[in-house]
Amino acid sequence: MTQIKVNVNNQPLNVIAPISLSELIALKQIDVDGTAIAKNTAIVSKREWSTTYLNDNDTVDIFTLVAGG
Amino acid sequence: MHSHSFIQPTAHSAGQVFEHSLNTQDIRRYSRQLMLDSVTDEGQAKLASSHAVVIGLGGLGSLVARYLAGAGVGTITLVDGDTVDISNLQRQVTYNEMHLGELKAKSLFNELRKVDSKLNIIIKSIYADSKNLPTLISTADCVLDCTDNIETRKYINAVTHRASIPLFIAAASGLRWQALNLPQNNKRIGCYACLVEHIDVREDCLSKGVLGPVVGMAACHQATQALLFLAKRFNADIKWGHYLTGNASQGSLQSFILPPSSTCEVCHDPN
Numbered sequence: 001m002t003q004i005k006v007n008v009n010n011q012p013l014n015v016i017a018p019i020s021l022s023e024l025i026a027l028k029q030i031d032v033d034g035t036a037i038a039k040n041t042a043i044v045s046k047r048e049w050s051t052t053y054l055n056d057n058d059t060v061d062i063f064t065l066v067a068g069g
Numbered sequence: 070m071h072s073h074s075f076i077q078p079t080a081h082s083a084g085q086v087f088e089h090s091l092n093t094q095d096i097r098r099y100s101r102q103l104m105l106d107s108v109t110d111e112g113q114a115k116l117a118s119s120h121a122v123v124i125g126l127g128g129l130g131s132l133v134a135r136y137l138a139g140a141g142v143g144t145i146t147l148v149d150g151d152t153v154d155i156s157n158l159q160r161q162v163t164y165n166e167m168h169l170g171e172l173k174a175k176s177l178f179n180e181l182r183k184v185d186s187k188l189n190i191i192i193k194s195i196y197a198d199s200k201n202l203p204t205l206i207s208t209a210d211c212v213l214d215c216t217d218n219i220e221t222r223k224y225i226n227a228v229t230h231r232a233s234i235p236l237f238i239a240a241a242s243g244l245r246w247q248a249l250n251l252p253q254n255n256k257r258i259g260c261y262a263c264l265v266e267h268i269d270v271r272e273d274c275l276s277k278g279v280l281g282p283v284v285g286m287a288a289c290h291q292a293t294q295a296l297l298f299l300a301k302r303f304n305a306d307i308k309w310g311h312y313l314t315g316n317a318s319q320g321s322l323q324s325f326i327l328p329p330s331s332t333c334e335v336c337h338d339p340n
Contacts (some may be wrong), residue, residue, distance in 0.1 A: 023195045028238055033269050033271060034268060034269055034270050034272055036264070036268060036312075037270070038325040038326075039323050041310060041324070042204070042325065042326040042328055043259075043264065043325050043327050043328065043331075045263065045266055045267070045330045046266060046267040046268055047266065047267055047330070047332060057246055059253065061323065061325065063194070063314055063323075064245070064272055065238050065240075065247065065264070065265065065268060065270045065272070066199050066240045066241060066242035066243070066245055066246070066251035066270070066272040066273070066277075067217065067218060067219045067222060067242070067271075067272060067273050067285075068128075068217050068240055068241050068242040068272065068274035068279055069125050069127050069128060069129040069130070069215050069216055069217040069239070069240055069241065069273075069276070069284065069287075
């Protein structure tokens with residue numbers, strides 16, 4: 001197990017690797033409804049959250065999709 | 070062929086060179102945008118020969134249509150089956166108390182006519198759905214998704230992708246706005262279905278509320294992108310396939326790449 005430093009929504013976060021996007025969401029206790037995630041500025045399909053792992057210095061942006069107009 | 074008369078193009082087919090001349094009135098009307106390298110007189114001719122379909126005439130669409138009309142987009146189709154309600158006036162700035170109870174498409178038609186009586190404005194006072202969308206967009210140079218619900222947005226994405234018609238999407242809720250330009254013919258770029266695949270998108274103006282200017286910010290971005298595209302087509306200096314997220318309270322803007330999903334039902338091509 002290795003501790004890595006990632007940046008989540010512009011906030012530094014130390015986590016223990018390996019950690020997937022799904023595990024990060026659970027760790028942060030974020031509601032997954034309507035949530036999208038970008039890793040290093042590329043959006044990751046929700047289907048791939050559980051198989052997408054974070055590396056040291058990765059940037060993660062978690063945001064809610066909106067549909068109103 | 071449309072009825073715009075201020076520029077006399079020699080051809081209307083996409084991609085062909087236009088010969089045109091602007092009269093004094095046209096030069097005055099469009100002087101501020103003719104100065105821009107991203108428009109010029111050639112781009113102005115392209116705008117005049119363009120057909121934009123605006124789907125949804127609420128906070129996004131009513132403002133988008135006003136900007137397209139002001140900029141001289143020759144043919145604009147307005148699609149919405151809704152009527153003007155007093156709860157709309159907080160953010161749908163093209164309407165006022167005189168329009169209450171009227172069909173939005175009809176009200177907006179009348180307002181855009183006051184801006185430029187020569188524009189060809191087509192009104193469709195119906196809600197877009199999977200059945201009528203193919204016909205509604207069949208002659209469009211671009212489509213602007215200004216709707217307020219996820220299901221219609223998915224239909225619009227699927228139909229424009231099948232027809233390879235560029236799609237400009239915007240959305241807003243609360244103090245956030247988001248936008249996406251889709252060329253709909255580039256395999257390296259995902260589509261709206263890739264974005265929302267397996268995601269339960271719930272945030273709309275009805276459930277979460279919205280501040281009027283925030284919808285306006287989304288609409289202004291969306292109209293800008295569509296105008297730049299229509300003036301220069303695929304030579305336009307705009308970003309395709311980048312999902313833009315704006316936070317109006319923080320004044321922040323982020324851009325994310327949208328890759329194609331290998332399981333997307335709309336755009337994935339196993340070949």
